[in-house]
Amino acid sequence: MPWSPGLSRIDAADVAALTRGVSLLGSGGGGDAATFAHVLRRRLRSAPLEVRDPGELGDALVVPVGVVGATRLFGEKLPEGTEFVMAVGALIRWTGARPAAVMSLEVGGLNGLSGPVAALDLGLPFVDADLMGRAMPRLDQFTWAACGQPVTPCAMREPGGPTLLVDGADASGLERSARALLAESGGWAALALPPIPASLVRERCVTGGLARACDLGRVALDLGSGTRPEALAGALGSRLLASGRVLDVGRHAASGGFGRGSVTVVDGEDSAVVRLEAENEYLLALRDGEPVATCPDLLCVVDRRTGVPLAVDEVRPGNEVLVLALPGPSWWPERGRLDRVGPRAFGIDAEPILIGQP
């Protein structure tokens, strides 16, 4: 069941909670939302962003936008501010169809905030929906691709650079084109996918992700530092897998392009050894050698003192952390879609283990 969208508008006061929330939904990946948080806060000072229910929009088109590439470079190579407008403009020129609203590519990490920024750039309302419901690394892991919806024609705009329009490619073909472009250029680009009618959004996208991020962020910020681990885990609706010190962070090459890493946490309570396997995101958790949680549920490593989620490339041996498992978007476990986002989709030979699933 999709979450009921609880956001009707976003204003500057919401940005802190949203930032914390999208970081949790990043599950260790998705990039640092801080840059977009600054942009969003400044843009919302004059007027709030209107959030529309897709049901109200009929067959009007909704365009998904976001950032692809090396999200870590985002803080080095800053956006000009026109990337989203240029990408959507190129798409309009190619298709002749004009979108009436904007949605996000993914709600985890920095793309959780890039959608609202793009909506403000374009002067369009925002629909609280996205194509992942969390953060994931590949374009074939879009809900659209899982539904057989085409991912082209799409447009990519590099910061201050050329605009690339790709048509007639499937998800993996687009992935290859995007990688080729990003490797030769600034490392990241704004991406606009083909718009879909708002009436299809509920069926083919994860809805309410930003509302969930807002709720999670508020709960986390309200609890503040010094909350007992069990209390924090309970308030976030999550399972506490470990509360302890990071013993080791190992990084090694794995088949499939992305580096593989493992984070080992020794529980301060009962000395259990909790190991997290990660690529861009945390994917699998083992407690004393027994798998206990996997993607697409959200595995989060949170600084025990500040409650701030730690990304895979931020966590260090000696960190005092909590390891949490939050339920993932309920869109994925239905109709065999786990093949695309379960552990095996990342080359991890394990059955999916999801909260609330048999």
Place this chain on the structure above:
Amino acid sequence: MSPPAGEATLTAVLHVPEWTGVRVLAGLTDDAGARQLTGVVIVPAAEVPEAAIAGRLLVVLHEVDRTDWRLDVLVRRARAAGVAALVLPGTEPVGWATAALADRVGLPVLGSPAPLEAGLAARRLLGRTGEVQARQVLRTVAACRRAGRTVEDLAREVTRVLRRPVALLDRSGHVTVGDVPGADRAALAAALGSRNPAEDARLPLPSGVVVLAAPVVVPGGETAAWAAATLPEAPAAEEAAVAAALAVAAVGFGHRLAVRRLTSERDARSRTSLLGELLNAGGAASAATRRRAVAAGWPLEGWHTAVRIAAQREVDTVGLRGEVVAALAAQDVRAVVVESGDGWSAWTTTTHEPGAADVQAHSAKLRRSQRDLAVVVETQVGVGRPHPGLAGLTRSLAEAADACRLAASRPHTGRFVQVDQLGLAQLLLAWTRTDTFQPAARSLLQPLEDQPGDLLHTLGVYLDAESSVAETAAVLGVHRNTVAGRMARIQQLLAVDLADAEQRLALHLACRTMGVAADREAPQDG
């Protein structure tokens, strides 16, 4: 008690030679090490088989990615299935997570460069005891046949074959060849010394080391030594195999000892007779004798400096000659050493007459040799002066023998006397200690024996004290009137006049000869 055959703890298996390359990667606690292994399961890939594997060793053959999370799962499942220990291929360390997990659940994770061989060796040790024994015995037989002629050669070869240190101990348990690592040698000697030398021994020492000893019997049925192998905690099967192999090696040692004994006795007889001929020749040896001396490598020309080394207790001079030669050689003294009587006669030869400094340096070396030798046998040593030619050799040997006799009564010089340092009187004394003078001295003093008042000793002290009654009383701790009374009785009994210098000298020499002196440590020999 040795554990029952066919079982072994993990720690014991870790010590077997076939497991030399195996490394402990994680999880080896005392508890886990003490677990009894009940068998070995060898699997191709890193998976826990369905079969009952509790108490067994799980050996994985195919390479396992050390960073893979599935290794954690393997550790967890193996422990849950009751596996006693996990053996991975390769000795690279496992990741921190896996190591922490293995420590936590108490599953030893081991790495072997040759997991199949390690697994099969463990299986043999746990299962087919007889096979292990037969292998070791056959290899030892081959080693006995292959090894060189000395006991050292054999000890080295058997050590190599058994891959356990093998040593040869003398009958009292002291190490003579090889090493017994990890054993307190005194404790070992005490333990073995009290054993029945005809029976095998198994000695668990306090250090945790087990020494297996097999008696080495020489022809004639006498136990001459012990062959000993040192094992750390080992599986029963291996211990039994080493014991059996050691019994075989003991026969090889006995054989070599007998051959060595035979050779050395033959050589000793030949040396002793050659020396006898040279001495009897009195400076004019026959051509045949000279030829034999040359063949034996004895230089007859040049300046000879003789040494007489006498043992203080009865010893096997033939058997110990090697130790004497070694003790001299250790101080850079290349001497001819000949067994004779209760000790050894030895000499060194130089082309030119040695100077005073050379004599001093030589003497210092001999002193050090005597001290080194004391570990094996307590000796008294006399050193003659350098003399040239064959006649000189005879003369130097005689001087050395005299000095050696004097050394016996001189514990304060370390029972070491050099003729050069003797005064004229002492030389005179040395000459008086001959077969003719000694009976004369004994009969001279005989009337004083069995008399009340310790007259013999009183006389010796009185003469040493320059005829002072007061001094004698002080030395003896009696009143001077007592001394005066005793001296009167002595003169009466011996019918001598102590005022007469000649008679006083004769009595003094007799007292010294009989060992009667102020120095009561002097042995009452004669």
